[in-house]
Amino acid sequence: xxxxxxxxxxxxxxxxxxxxxxxxxxxxxxxxxxxxxxxxxxxxxxxxxxxxxxxxxxxxxxxxxxxxxxxxxxxxxxxxxxxxxxxxxxxxxxxxxxxxxxxxxxxxxxxxxxxxxxxxxxxxxxxxxxxxxxxxxxxxxxxxxxxxxxxxxxxxxxxxxxxxxxxxxxxxxxxxxxxxxxxxxxxxxxxxxxxxxxxxxxxxxxxxxxxxxxxxxxxxxxxxxxxxxxxxxxxxxxxxxxxxxxxxxxxxxxxxxxxxxxxxxxxxxxxxxxxxxxxxxxxxxxxxxxxxxxxx
Amino acid sequence: xxxxxxxxxxxxxxxxxxxxxxxxxxxxxxxxxxxxxxxxxxxxxxxxxxxxxxxxxxxxxxxxxxxxxxxxxxxxxxxxxxxxxxxxxxxxxxxxxxxxxxxxxxxxxxxxxxxxxxxxxxxxxxxxxxxxxxxxxxxxxxxxxxxxxxxxxxxxxxxxxxxxxxxxxxxxxxxxxxxxxxxxxxxxxxxxxxxxxxxxxxxxxxxxxxxxxxxxxxxxxxxxxxxxxxxxxxxxxxxxxxxxxxxxxxxxxxxxxxxxxxxxxxxxxxxxxxxx
Numbered sequence: 001x002x003x004x005x006x007x008x009x010x011x012x013x014x015x016x017x018x019x020x021x022x023x024x025x026x027x028x029x030x031x032x033x034x035x036x037x038x039x040x041x042x043x044x045x046x047x048x049x050x051x052x053x054x055x056x057x058x059x060x061x062x063x064x065x066x067x068x069x070x071x072x073x074x075x076x077x078x079x080x081x082x083x084x085x086x087x088x089x090x091x092x093x094x095x096x097x098x099x100x101x102x103x104x105x106x107x108x109x110x111x112x113x114x115x116x117x118x119x120x121x122x123x124x125x126x127x128x129x130x131x132x133x134x135x136x137x138x139x140x141x142x143x144x145x146x147x148x149x150x151x152x153x154x155x156x157x158x159x160x161x162x163x164x165x166x167x168x169x170x171x172x173x174x175x176x177x178x179x180x181x182x183x184x185x186x187x188x189x190x191x192x193x194x195x196x197x198x199x200x201x202x203x204x205x206x207x208x209x210x211x212x213x214x215x216x217x218x219x220x221x222x223x224x225x226x227x228x229x230x231x232x233x234x235x236x237x238x239x240x241x242x243x244x245x246x247x248x249x250x251x252x253x254x255x256x257x258x259x260x261x262x263x264x265x266x267x268x269x270x271x272x273x274x275x276x277x278x279x280x281x282x283x284x285x286x287x288x289x290x291x292x293x294x295x296x
Numbered sequence: 297x298x299x300x301x302x303x304x305x306x307x308x309x310x311x312x313x314x315x316x317x318x319x320x321x322x323x324x325x326x327x328x329x330x331x332x333x334x335x336x337x338x339x340x341x342x343x344x345x346x347x348x349x350x351x352x353x354x355x356x357x358x359x360x361x362x363x364x365x366x367x368x369x370x371x372x373x374x375x376x377x378x379x380x381x382x383x384x385x386x387x388x389x390x391x392x393x394x395x396x397x398x399x400x401x402x403x404x405x406x407x408x409x410x411x412x413x414x415x416x417x418x419x420x421x422x423x424x425x426x427x428x429x430x431x432x433x434x435x436x437x438x439x440x441x442x443x444x445x446x447x448x449x450x451x452x453x454x455x456x457x458x459x460x461x462x463x464x465x466x467x468x469x470x471x472x473x474x475x476x477x478x479x480x481x482x483x484x485x486x487x488x489x490x491x492x493x494x495x496x497x498x499x500x501x502x503x504x505x506x507x508x509x510x511x512x513x514x515x516x517x518x519x520x521x522x523x524x525x526x527x528x529x530x531x532x533x534x535x536x537x538x539x540x541x542x543x544x545x546x547x548x549x550x551x552x553x554x555x556x557x558x559x560x561x562x563x564x565x566x567x568x569x570x571x572x
Contacts, residue, residue: 028426031411125323
């Protein structure tokens with residue numbers, strides 16, 4: 001039946017039929033919530049009652065002035081700091097695995113492995129590693145003679161618990177960053193290196209003058225993933241510490257979830273979400289801007 | 297020159313071996329302890345081998361207690377339905393957009409591409425209410441709808457891919473009298489297979505590993521998925537590490553096996569998915 005219709009009519013049916021549903025889904029689950037979030041952020045809605053009283057900017061004032069809310073970003077900073085080190089390690093291993101080397105496929109396979117493992121399983125895996133009394137890290141430290149260190153409560157000390165948690169992220173995502181860097185390195189044509197060798201450049205010079213400029217875009221991409229990842233941390237602290245000890249490992253997303261779904265303060269939670277959304281957009285705009293400045 | 301090359305080679309290997317140790321040490325501990333009896337666990341050191349790798353009682357007990365049959369079933373259901381919808385809707389959309397010109401096409405594609413800057417984790421406060429209004433909280437279709445609606449990875453991948461399928465194929469099929477639906481079904485969709493494979497792999501891994509969405513939308517025990525089953529099990533058995541170790545292993549093994557067999561596609565998919 002359909003095939004008898006003229007192509008022009010068919011075309012119109014196809015366009016409308018194939019575009020309508022994804023567009024509807026996109027509007028319902030991406031744009032509507034983003035806009036509704038902004039509207040709710042100016043109300044004191046409790047998530048249930050039909051009326052959503054308008055309270056102006058006071059949710060935002062609360063977000064920025066209450067250290068129990070905005071101060072939580074300090075905890076997220078640990079993930080960012082560790083993420084930078086993670087990127088440096090990823091570039092290093094990408095360069096290593098891009099050189100002539102026996103067994104490089106094996107090492108690539110191994111270094112990437114943590115990324116595909118279930119996040120909750122990885123969290124508990126490290127729950128055991130970092131356990132104070134039974135944990136394998138403290139056992140190892142004891143065997144190596146670091147007796148004082150081997151009694152450390154890695155997840156129970158507020159001053160470095162975030163770094164402990166972030167190191168799990170390092171373990172999990174370094175290989176992911178590395179594989180992206182590696183793909184970028186492999187796309188640099190070899191004759192540039194050969195020409196540089198003829199001109200007498202050493203390995204380090206080649207790395208600084210050829211490798212780094214050529215993967216600049218990918219470094220930015222990975223840094224963007226690192227920053228947004230650090231802003232959006234949720235599962236590791238939620239599973240391993242529940243935000244403890246004494247709230248010192250709570251992250252901003254944990255705060256949002258708690259505010260909305262435990263305290264039913266949807267207005268405030270929306271304002272917090274908008275702030276987070278705003279930060280991500282800023283980071284992305286900076287990245288896009290830098291990219292444009294660099295040409296390519 | 298030669299001397300420094302040798303030094304560099306040594307540094308390379310030492311760093312790789314250290315990295316390999318750091319990566320394998322935590323899973324090693326889990327593997328050796330998952331096969332220990334409770335007595336063994338308390339008398340032996342954590343890093344020692346178990347008496348026998350044939351002691352499987354921890355596994356069977358963990359499997360039963362964590363309700364993993366149900367969890368794997370639910371996870372598989374969510375993955376399968378999400379994938380089918382994603383692939384159908386995504387490929388059809390990209391056929392319409394990639395092959396025809398129409399008014400507002402530019403802004404339409406822009407709308408989809410722009411949506412990636414909205415992090416899904418920020419919009420759940422509102423999405424939760426939407427799912428509730430649709431009556432889909434405590435329903436496996438709730439997470440499916442979130443995964444299908446808010447993620448547009450498939451559209452990126454298909455859009456890139458469809459550009460490389462020559463238009464002449466469509467034209468000659470049209471001359472032979474095939475309808476557009478037929479062209480999509482028997483020519484375009486099969487040729488998109490490599491893109492479809494990438495999408496299947498990436499989404500399977502990300503849904504299998506996700507914990508945030510099921511935690512939020514599927515609080516009931518009967519709707520347990522792989523990630524949440526482990527959390528429940530830990531709550532009941534905390535301290536019984538030999539049991540938890542076996543539960544961790546059961547959950548880690550499926551993706552690890554998938555990874556070993558599909559490594560080539562996974563590397564390719566991750567690279568193209570990230571650089572989108």
